[in-house]
Amino acid sequence: MRRRVVITGVGAVSGFGVGLPALWSGLVEGRSALRRIGLFDASGFPWRLGAEATGFSARDHVPKHYRKAVKVMARDTELAVAAAGCAVADAGLVTRATAEDGAATTYPGERLGCQIGAGLIAAEVGELAAAFSTAVTGEGDGAWGGFDLRAWGTVKEAGGGGGMENLPPLWMLKYLPNMLACHVTILHGAEGPSNTITCSESSGLLSIGESVRVIERDDADACFSGGAESKLNPMGVLRIGLAGRLAETGDAEEGASIVRPFDRAATGTLLGEGGGVLILEERESARRRGARAYAEVAGFGASHSPERWCGMDGPPGAPIDGPDEGVRDAILNALDDAGIGAGEVDAIVVGGLGVAWVDSGEAGALREVFGDRLGGIELVTTKPAIGDSMAGEGALLAAVGAACVREQRLPARLHAGRPAEGLRAGRAASRGAELRHVLVCTPSLFGQVGAVVLRRAEWG
Amino acid sequence: MSRRVVITGMGWITPLGCGLDAAWGALLEGRSAIGAVTRYDTSTFATNFAAEVKGFRLSDFVSDPARLASCREAGLHAQYALAAAAMAWEESGLGTRNGEPLYAGLNARRVGVYLGAGEGCLDYPNFVATNLASWEACSRAVDARRWAEAALARMAMRRELEQEPNAALTHVASAFGCRGPAFNCMTACAASTQAVGEAFEMLRRGDADVMLAGGSHSMIHLLGMTGFIRLTAMSTRRDAPQTAARPFDQTRDGFVMGEGAGVLVLEALEHFERRMSGGSGRSGGRDARPTGPLAELVGYGSSADAFRITDMHPEGKGPASAMSRALRQAGIDPREPREGGRAPVDYVSAHGTGTSENDSIETRAIRQVFGAQARRLSVSSIKSMMGHLIQAAGAVELMTCVQAIRTGWVPPTMNLHRPDPECDLDYVPNRARDLNPTGGVEVCLSNSFGFGGQNDTLVVRRYRP
Numbered sequence: 001m002r003r004r005v006v007i008t009g010v011g012a013v014s015g016f017g018v019g020l021p022a023l024w025s026g027l028v029e030g031r032s033a034l035r036r037i038g039l040f041d042a043s044g045f046p047w048r049l050g051a052e053a054t055g056f057s058a059r060d061h062v063p064k065h066y067r068k069a070v071k072v073m074a075r076d077t078e079l080a081v082a083a084a085g086c087a088v089a090d091a092g093l094v095t096r097a098t099a100e101d102g103a104a105t106t107y108p109g110e111r112l113g114c115q116i117g118a119g120l121i122a123a124e125v126g127e128l129a130a131a132f133s134t135a136v137t138g139e140g141d142g143a144w145g146g147f148d149l150r151a152w153g154t155v156k157e158a159g160g161g162g163g164m165e166n167l168p169p170l171w172m173l174k175y176l177p178n179m180l181a182c183h184v185t186i187l188h189g190a191e192g193p194s195n196t197i198t199c200s201e202s203s204g205l206l207s208i209g210e211s212v213r214v215i216e217r218d219d220a221d222a223c224f225s226g227g228a229e230s231k232l233n234p235m236g237v238l239r240i241g242l243a244g245r246l247a248e249t250g251d252a253e254e255g256a257s258i259v260r261p262f263d264r265a266a267t268g269t270l271l272g273e274g275g276g277v278l279i280l281e282e283r284e285s286a287r288r289r290g291a292r293a294y295a296e297v298a299g300f301g302a303s304h305s306p307e308r309w310c311g312m313d314g315p316p317g318a319p320i321d322g323p324d325e326g327v328r329d330a331i332l333n334a335l336d337d338a339g340i341g342a343g344e345v346d347a348i349v350v351g352g353l354g355v356a357w358v359d360s361g362e363a364g365a366l367r368e369v370f371g372d373r374l375g376g377i378e379l380v381t382t383k384p385a386i387g388d389s390m391a392g393e394g395a396l397l398a399a400v401g402a403a404c405v406r407e408q409r410l411p412a413r414l415h416a417g418r419p420a421e422g423l424r425a426g427r428a429a430s431r432g433a434e435l436r437h438v439l440v441c442t443p444s445l446f447g448q449v450g451a452v453v454l455r456r457a458e459w460g
Numbered sequence: 461m462s463r464r465v466v467i468t469g470m471g472w473i474t475p476l477g478c479g480l481d482a483a484w485g486a487l488l489e490g491r492s493a494i495g496a497v498t499r500y501d502t503s504t505f506a507t508n509f510a511a512e513v514k515g516f517r518l519s520d521f522v523s524d525p526a527r528l529a530s531c532r533e534a535g536l537h538a539q540y541a542l543a544a545a546a547m548a549w550e551e552s553g554l555g556t557r558n559g560e561p562l563y564a565g566l567n568a569r570r571v572g573v574y575l576g577a578g579e580g581c582l583d584y585p586n587f588v589a590t591n592l593a594s595w596e597a598c599s600r601a602v603d604a605r606r607w608a609e610a611a612l613a614r615m616a617m618r619r620e621l622e623q624e625p626n627a628a629l630t631h632v633a634s635a636f637g638c639r640g641p642a643f644n645c646m647t648a649c650a651a652s653t654q655a656v657g658e659a660f661e662m663l664r665r666g667d668a669d670v671m672l673a674g675g676s677h678s679m680i681h682l683l684g685m686t687g688f689i690r691l692t693a694m695s696t697r698r699d700a701p702q703t704a705a706r707p708f709d710q711t712r713d714g715f716v717m718g719e720g721a722g723v724l725v726l727e728a729l730e731h732f733e734r735r736m737s738g739g740s741g742r743s744g745g746r747d748a749r750p751t752g753p754l755a756e757l758v759g760y761g762s763s764a765d766a767f768r769i770t771d772m773h774p775e776g777k778g779p780a781s782a783m784s785r786a787l788r789q790a791g792i793d794p795r796e797p798r799e800g801g802r803a804p805v806d807y808v809s810a811h812g813t814g815t816s817e818n819d820s821i822e823t824r825a826i827r828q829v830f831g832a833q834a835r836r837l838s839v840s841s842i843k844s845m846m847g848h849l850i851q852a853a854g855a856v857e858l859m860t861c862v863q864a865i866r867t868g869w870v871p872p873t874m875n876l877h878r879p880d881p882e883c884d885l886d887y888v889p890n891r892a893r894d895l896n897p898t899g900g901v902e903v904c905l906s907n908s909f910g911f912g913g914q915n916d917t918l919v920v921r922r923y924r925p
Contacts, residue, residue, distance in 0.1 A: 042604070114764060144589055149504070161504070169690045170690075178646055178910060181764075186767060192763065194647070195654060196647050198626055242615065307634050
């Protein structure tokens with residue numbers, strides 16, 4: 001008998017703030033969190049808008065004794081820690097972090113896993129520049145802006161100037177991608193299987209898939225699962241901008257009208273900060289403890305879109321014609337795993353990035369899977385509201401999908417242009433809908449794809 | 461009913477040599493790959509030595525000009541991964557080194573990749589120059605506007621994106637036309653063991669028929685070395701770099717940085733048997749190896765210390781849990797001798813970093829799991845010779861276990877002259893050991909523990925039909 005897995009808690013941090021209710025109400029009300037980047041002065045870039053999770057600190061989401069540790073957390077880690085805290089509260093789980101003195105936790109540590117995806121965390125340029133500047137000498141390398149490696153080292157007898165001592169001893173630990181999961185495991189006492197998947201926008205969905213398998217094969221009873229990333233820093237914006245994905249914003253003040261999913265005239269997407277952590281639980285244990293389920297994770301599939309990135313010239317994923325075969329195959333695998341046909345999908349939470357050629361590959365894949373029926377399936381798009389949060393993206397999409405299933409409602413859709421024909425991606429108000437199966441899938445910057453089928457939970 | 465999983469190919473890019481013969485020969489001879497860092501000037505660094513991969517050229521492993529051109533800006537780690545994958549792929553007999561399938565029955569949708577590959581090296585000259593150009597000494601801050609302008613003028617798209625943590629994965633998946641599941645994980649020093657473990661589970665479940673699995677990494681660069689020096693995790697034995705890696709020795713003072721890649725072809729046994737019976741199976745490779753699988757993967761365990769980001773749990777709870785989980789899956793009782801009175805496993809490839817903390821805690825964890833049997837195990841750390849390959853370490857160490865099974869020899873722990881009283885197991889000191897007189901090597905266990913507390917263990921066994 002295959003062990004089944006349900007979602008019993010959802011934590012989300014996004015441009016709408018902390019918590020799933022903030023995200024959900026923002027989406028349902030049709031608002032957008034895309035505005036001028038305020039975390040740093042982005043005026044030197046042509047891409048100046050983003051969705052920031054403003055006014056939040058992980059300090060508010062950890063027990064008192066752990067507050068000091070927030071100092072060694074990068075912003076990506078703070079997003080994950082806050083999202084995990086919200087998810088635990090939402091699920092009504094008792095963990096090491098929430099147990100009153102000596103009280104029992106819902107699950108023993110070794111039955112609690114943690115799969116939280118991450119991106120490459122950019123070291124703060126201010127901190128690095130301050131340290132580098134102490135090692136600029138008359139003898140430094142011109143190509144390195146005068147930086148002198150010998151002045152960086154610390155061995156005085158060999159001529160070292162000790163520049164690197166200007167970085168704190170734990171400097172590197174702040175930026176290791178696995179710190180998202182590690183802080184969550186330490187806070188909540190999750191001693192079971194633990195992983196950090198780093199596959200751009202697909203990180204979250206691949207993590208959810210792996211958590212499901214971990215629970216299914218009886219290596220854990222519950223898992224923290226999702227991903228988080230903030231690319232709203234100079235290095236992050238630079239990279240995704242150079243990749244040719246971001247819309248040039250000029251002096252625009254709002255981004256909802258710039259990001260246009262599946263629109264042939266779309267000029268690009270915008271970045272958002274995001275962290276999504278779901279509590280996945282084995283169905284029977286969840287039911288026994290009287291948990292409320294958002295949905296069952298009924299199916300998972302993964303694939304890879306070959307050669308969409310490794311082209312010889314042009315931007316990564318240089319425009320190629322035809323459907324994104326990775327998206328198509330991941331969806332087919334997920335439907336197969338769920339034991340349902342394409343005809344049983346009621347809505348799809350999509351990537352819908354607002355980058356014309358990426359969206360065209362995604363739309364082509366959806367057409368191959370759903371055929372003529374596609375025009376009748378509601379697509380849920382989020383980019384005009386909260387941007388692309390990279391490693392946080394898949395988990396936020398799954399969080400939205402889970403909320404759709406539980407609320408039996410579709411959020412509003414923002415769109416300032418015209419999506420390609422035959423796609424229900426245009427502007428629309430939120431409405432109630434009968435949703436038995438919701439598919440969640442997104443293409444990713446480097447071609448990895450995960451797809452998840454959510455099914456209305458029926459405790460029967 | 462879950463499926464059996466076998467190893468049918470291995471690719472080695474290591475500081476001790478590229479390819480099985482070079483690497484394995486050096487391991488049995490106890491050679492050191494450690495020397496002065498040649499990539500850039502580390503003369504004033506507290507650690508100015510490392511184990512570098514020498515004389516590497518991607519074109520020795522990949523011949524397709526288009527593929528080579530696509531790697532023009534690829535980081536070393538991605539090139540290592542691709543070379544190791546090509547080597548493993550060729551050995552498996554599934555295809556040629558350029559990824560073209562020889563085995564006509566190969567279904568690309570059933571071929572996946574799971575790597576624990578690291579990030580790429582920063583574009584240092586331009587990155588450092590950009591930071592310096594925008595630094596304002598009086599306000600002690602970076603002027604972000606000037607930073608952006610300098611960065612846009614200096615930094616190039618392709619070079620930046622090749623640093624993203626899934627770039628190596630994408631190169632490998634594209635080169636071999638893999639259309640099945642594609643994952644990359646970064647659990648620090650445990651990453652490639654974890655990658656192999658999760659790939660193993662996918663094959664067991666039937667989510668793919670073939671997986672390229674392993675890892676690659678190079679942190680022999682400015683901030684990689686700086687980060688570990690600041691953490692005081694690396695040896696600073698500047699006067700004796702060759703013998704600086706001293707796992708389990710009283711005089712150990714940290715690990716030595718290595719680099720490289722290990723990639724294995726994992727295959728569902730039924731898939732392997734199907735292609736062998738069709739007669740178009742293994743191409744034969746460069747010598748007349750037996751046409752059976754190289755070994756069988758039988759156990760995987762993953763756990764988290766959930767203790768501190770800076771320290772391991774003093775009792776080794778997490779490592780012990782990872783080992784116990786893997787042994788349970790393999791059906792091995794660590795407290796009891798095997799049939800014939802032999803130890804429960806023949807060889808343990810230790811994480812054995814040579815840091816004060818790891819080696820004593822790992823020893824404690826092994827004792828906790830194996831009880832009275834612990835002292836009967838042959839345990840060694842090849843990091844004493846090739847340094848710590850960081851995210852690639854686990855895969856290369858697993859391949860070492862496979863080779864121990866195939867030859868009956870286990871590699872030594874070098875530089876172990878003054879055993880730490882807290883490290884009281886049989887570490888195969890200073891000389892390789894021939895276990896053939898006592899029946900060879902049947903079962904091995906390989907440990908990897910990551911910074912931050914993620915632990916992974918694999919168990920591999922001689923293949924028997």
